[in-house]
Amino acid sequence: MNESQSPTYLIYGAGAIGSVLGGFLHKINRSVTFAGRGSHLLAIKEQGLRITGIWGEHLVPPEEIDILSDPLNREKRYSTILLSVKSKDTETAAREAAELLAEDGIMVSIQNGLGNWETIARLVGEKRTVGARVIFGAEIPVPGLAKVTVNADDVLLGEPFCPVNRALLQTLKDDLRLSGIPARAVSKEEIWSALWGKVLYNCSLNPLGAILEVPYGRLGENEETRMIIRGIIEEIFLVCQALKVPLPYKGADDYYRFLLETQLPPTRDHRASMLQDILAKRKTEIEALNGAISRLARENEIPTPYNDLLTLLIKFKEKRESQGPGPQG
Numbered sequence: 001m002n003e004s005q006s007p008t009y010l011i012y013g014a015g016a017i018g019s020v021l022g023g024f025l026h027k028i029n030r031s032v033t034f035a036g037r038g039s040h041l042l043a044i045k046e047q048g049l050r051i052t053g054i055w056g057e058h059l060v061p062p063e064e065i066d067i068l069s070d071p072l073n074r075e076k077r078y079s080t081i082l083l084s085v086k087s088k089d090t091e092t093a094a095r096e097a098a099e100l101l102a103e104d105g106i107m108v109s110i111q112n113g114l115g116n117w118e119t120i121a122r123l124v125g126e127k128r129t130v131g132a133r134v135i136f137g138a139e140i141p142v143p144g145l146a147k148v149t150v151n152a153d154d155v156l157l158g159e160p161f162c163p164v165n166r167a168l169l170q171t172l173k174d175d176l177r178l179s180g181i182p183a184r185a186v187s188k189e190e191i192w193s194a195l196w197g198k199v200l201y202n203c204s205l206n207p208l209g210a211i212l213e214v215p216y217g218r219l220g221e222n223e224e225t226r227m228i229i230r231g232i233i234e235e236i237f238l239v240c241q242a243l244k245v246p247l248p249y250k251g252a253d254d255y256y257r258f259l260l261e262t263q264l265p266p267t268r269d270h271r272a273s274m275l276q277d278i279l280a281k282r283k284t285e286i287e288a289l290n291g292a293i294s295r296l297a298r299e300n301e302i303p304t305p306y307n308d309l310l311t312l313l314i315k316f317k318e319k320r321e322s323q324g325p326g327p328q329g
């Protein structure tokens, strides 16, 4: 991007997080195109996109909603693609979006879990791949409405593999901040460390929240769930040690305290995205979270019974929700 050009944003996966990011970028008059599917996309096309919650109200009226399905939009090449699909859809969505990415553009993974950055890099090249750590919460309570529920820290952006188009990366960070979303650009080491830090957080809370069907806060209040959380964390630290992953915490004890005392309080009322997936009968991101930990642990001969069990229970719940409870309930 040269000085005179403005970024062109494509939100690939206009669900909860993508709608909030796209809606906020629209608020500061950036060029934003939405790619999505289902009832939410239909609703924003017909009635516009409404954003509500802790960061205030905003409406993108229907006449200002730019949807990728417009044939002219499919001819365009976008400078900055924000990939905001669930991890199970990364391969397909990134492959589709790769066709629309400018040669010197960036594709930013706005996702939780392990493996997404590598998949994107395989499809668009390491020089166009950017990682993000997002730790604000968003939901779609009804189609057409995106609600910002909680915020635990700034959005972090960084180059996971090698230098990318830095002007675009800086512009994205500046645009997010200008729009009202706290964001920072960080080094390669910090973005990996932040991704794994978020994996620790999601692995500790999401499957338990989804299995027990309670908000995050309840998991920290009960001795039983705290014991399980501790087991999950200790196993992930063993895997990180074996893989030499630079975690932003000194050890399992240190992180356990940080989770309970610092990270949990501002997100106490949040229902894990994994719980929202189960309730909506969607597949979860367990394979990119505890499932990925179990796989990496097996490769390194590390026993991870807590992560293995939670992965199996979530898979059972996914099937039960999609196939129905059966005669015994």
Ligand SMILES: NC(=O)C1=CN([C@@H]2O[C@H](COP(=O)(O)OP(=O)(O)OC[C@H]3O[C@@H](n4cnc5c(N)ncnc54)[C@H](OP(=O)(O)O)[C@@H]3O)[C@@H](O)[C@H]2O)C=CC1
Binding pocket: 012, 013, 014, 015, 016, 017, 018, 035, 036, 037, 038, 040, 084, 085, 086, 087, 089, 092, 093, 096, 110, 111, 112, 113, 134, 135, 136, 137, 138, 139, 140, 273, 285
């Ligand atoms: N929601 C949250 O609070 C947070 C989420 N995250 C992470 O952000 C990522 C996105 O999560 P979230 O916004 O909740 O997910 P959503 O399911 O709300 O949004 C993803 C959207 O992308 C659509 N989609 C999937 N594949 C394609 C495709 N090939 N083409 C077009 N649209 C597609 C989905 O449609 P369909 O539903 O039909 O599959 C869905 O509408 C995840 O990795 C999540 O872990 C991170 C922090 C917080």
Ligand SMILES: CC(C)(CO)C(=O)C(=O)O
Binding pocket: 112, 134, 135, 136, 137, 138, 150, 152, 202, 206, 267, 270, 271, 272, 273, 274
């Ligand atoms: C919303 C958030 C950031 C929890 O704070 C999350 O990561 C999730 O629900 O999976």
